[in-house]
Amino acid sequence: xDTNPSCVGTVPTQVGGxxxxxILDSDARSDGQGRVSITVxxxxxxxxxxxxWGPTEVPGPSPGTGLIFANTPKALTNERTPTxxxxxxSGAVV
Numbered sequence: 185x186d187t188n189p190s191c192v193g194t195v196p197t198q199v200g201g202x203x204x205x206x207i208l209d210s211d212a213r214s215d216g217q218g219r220v221s222i223t224v225x226x227x228x229x230x231x232x233x234x235x236x237w238g239p240t241e242v243p244g245p246s247p248g249t250g251l252i253f254a255n256t257p258k259a260l261t262n263e264r265t266p267t268x269x270x271x272x273x274s275g276a277v278v
Contacts, residue, residue, distance in 0.1 A: 194208070209226065238275045243255040
């Protein structure tokens with residue numbers, strides 16, 4: 185699989201009882217310059233790397249564990265940021 189090295193993010197999960205890893209990718213420039221306009225999450229089999237679902241557009245990285253993704257602010261703020269929850273079985277937005 186080929187992903188952007190400047191977009192780092194993985195989330196372990198299970199898809200249909202199979203161990204899987206969700207990998208984030210974006211259109212960020214590899215030199216770290218410029219803005220990210222799209223981030224996607226894609227699930228791959230942990231056993232053989234086969235595509236299980238995705239890519240599914242998400243607002244940003246996973247701020248913790250699980251398939252919840254959020255737009256991470258660049259500064260402290262009291263404002264809520266958009267979040268997206270993905271279904272582990274299909275990658276569909278819940």
